[in-house]
Amino acid sequence: MCVTLLRRHTFYYGVVGKELAMLKIGDSVQLSASDLVGHLNCRHLTDLDLAVASGMIEKPEIWDPLLEILRERGAKHEQGYIDHLRSAGYTVTVIDGVRVDKTAISETIDAMRAGPAVIVQGAFEAEGWSGRTDILKRVDIPSDLGEWSYEVVDTKLARETKGGTVLQLCLYADLVASVQGLIPEFCYVIVPWSDYKPQAFRINDYAAYYRHVKWSLSQVISSNNDGESYPDPKVHCDVCRWRQHCDAKRRHDDHLCLVAGITKIHINELKARGISTTKDLSTIPLPLPWKPDRGGVHSYTRIREQARIQIEGRKEVSSTGRITGAGLRFLSVEHEGNQTSSPEEADKVRDLVKDILNSDPSWIDRDGVEKAVTLEDILIIAPYNAQVFELQERLPGARIGTVDKFQGQEAPIVIYSMTTSSQADAPRGMEFLYSPNRLNVATSRAKCICILVGSSSVFETECRTHRHMQLANAFCRYLEMATTI
Numbered sequence: 001m002c003v004t005l006l007r008r009h010t011f012y013y014g015v016v017g018k019e020l021a022m023l024k025i026g027d028s029v030q031l032s033a034s035d036l037v038g039h040l041n042c043r044h045l046t047d048l049d050l051a052v053a054s055g056m057i058e059k060p061e062i063w064d065p066l067l068e069i070l071r072e073r074g075a076k077h078e079q080g081y082i083d084h085l086r087s088a089g090y091t092v093t094v095i096d097g098v099r100v101d102k103t104a105i106s107e108t109i110d111a112m113r114a115g116p117a118v119i120v121q122g123a124f125e126a127e128g129w130s131g132r133t134d135i136l137k138r139v140d141i142p143s144d145l146g147e148w149s150y151e152v153v154d155t156k157l158a159r160e161t162k163g164g165t166v167l168q169l170c171l172y173a174d175l176v177a178s179v180q181g182l183i184p185e186f187c188y189v190i191v192p193w194s195d196y197k198p199q200a201f202r203i204n205d206y207a208a209y210y211r212h213v214k215w216s217l218s219q220v221i222s223s224n225n226d227g228e229s230y231p232d233p234k235v236h237c238d239v240c241r242w243r244q245h246c247d248a249k250r251r252h253d254d255h256l257c258l259v260a261g262i263t264k265i266h267i268n269e270l271k272a273r274g275i276s277t278t279k280d281l282s283t284i285p286l287p288l289p290w291k292p293d294r295g296g297v298h299s300y301t302r303i304r305e306q307a308r309i310q311i312e313g314r315k316e317v318s319s320t321g322r323i324t325g326a327g328l329r330f331l332s333v334e335h336e337g338n339q340t341s342s343p344e345e346a347d348k349v350r351d352l353v354k355d356i357l358n359s360d361p362s363w364i365d366r367d368g369v370e371k372a373v374t375l376e377d378i379l380i381i382a383p384y385n386a387q388v389f390e391l392q393e394r395l396p397g398a399r400i401g402t403v404d405k406f407q408g409q410e411a412p413i414v415i416y417s418m419t420t421s422s423q424a425d426a427p428r429g430m431e432f433l434y435s436p437n438r439l440n441v442a443t444s445r446a447k448c449i450c451i452l453v454g455s456s457s458v459f460e461t462e463c464r465t466h467r468h469m470q471l472a473n474a475f476c477r478y479l480e481m482a483t484t485i
């Protein structure tokens with residue numbers, strides 16, 4: 001794993017390695033190993049990254065404490081291997097920097113020509129692809145460089161090498177070949193607890209498949225058919241940075257994949273019959289008026305009933321504004337030095353309430369009856385009386401109070417103002433700031449939507465004990481599940 005890159009580049013979920021962002025320069029797109037592996041995991045991911053490279057959307061930032069730990073372990077593992085090589089007497093040349101720029105590329109070429117035993121962080125660019133290799137190891141096989149050439153070694157944390165890792169190494173082998181005029185025969189992975197004994201992979205055993213994935217990615221890039229793919233759920237979604245974005249899209253579309261227990265076969269069959277939403281599915285007559293081409297009738301009856309139960313249990317807000325549907329939302333408000341009151345958050349909450357009430361809002365109760373959302377239907381919670389006063393000044397007549405005031409009460413929309421700017425500003429310490437009880441009360445008061453309003457720095461907490469981690473965990477989980485508005 002690359003130490004320097006990890007410091008500079010956002011850690012990529014699911015690929016315990018480095019990420020060079022897809023770049024669009026004029027009409028051409030610069031791709032990296034992350035794009036190749038991402039494409040293998042999900043075609044829609046490529047479309048989203050391409051939209052980011054084209055400046056059409058922003059890449060979501062995701063912070064995950066577990067990945068931070070993995071990052072540190074990965075960096076340590078790589079450094080351990082480099083130290084091991086040094087102590088075994090190998091000469092090591094390190095290419096500085098984290099980018100693939102002209103300086104790093106020319107330093108890499110110079111180093112390969114000079115021929116040290118080990119080159120760390122080689123930078124390469126060829127035919128629209130770029131990358132920085134963890135480690136290049138010199139072997140006595142002649143190439144354009146002279147009586148030697150280089151093979152690629154990567155350090156990984158996973159005990160079992162993933163397909164994506166081998167794809168990445170195939171790409172690096174190609175990039176190395178662009179300089180030395182020879183594709184290395186082998187590439188290697190160093191995993192932990194192996195005494196740094198490399199796992200060898202013969203490039204030719206994977207090369208045709210690698211070329212196929214590369215070709216498939218280039219087809220998507222050149223086809224320019226923005227938005228054609230759909231974020232159908234995949235295994236990779238659990239660890240993908242786009243998961244909130246894609247989940248919001250599926251919910252917005254009321255996609256059939258939201259029905260518990262439904263399969264791809266069901267979805268395809270239902271779509272072919274013009275049934276494309278959970279709501280559509282919940283209303284098809286029983287017994288089924290048609291015989292499915294694939295799958296048993298009973299399984300369609302089961303998912304139809306499941307859809308009906310889910311729709312009946314669904315209580316949601318409809319409006320012409322941004323507050324629609326059901327679930328958790330997060331509104332970020334930047335402020336500093338606030339302890340028990342935050343005028344910035346109070347202003348935002350006031351604007352938010354006005355937005356909601358001006359967007360022709362309604363909500364559907366558990367009996368399926370649609371009702372208008374009024375000020376009475378919005379419950380606003382703050383942790384401190386000082387913040388309650390700030391909010392009351394701006395929203396006279398609204399239901400505003402601390403958690404204690406609203407025990408046992410519910411409302412279609414709940415807004416929770418975190419108030420304090422950061423952990424350092426918390427007057428009553430972490431236990432109070434991250435009280436899971438208060439968060440639980442706030443979310444459980446909401447019949448349809450809970451909106452957490454807070455400064456992003458309040459979540460950048462330093463946990464020194466497992467209790468602190470436990471406290472922060474509930475809020476991190478909230479953020480994972482919430483849609484940012």
Ligand code: SF4
Binds near residue numbers: 247
């Ligand atoms: S969240 Fe899932 S569907 Fe969306 S881009 Fe990631 S892997 Fe693809």
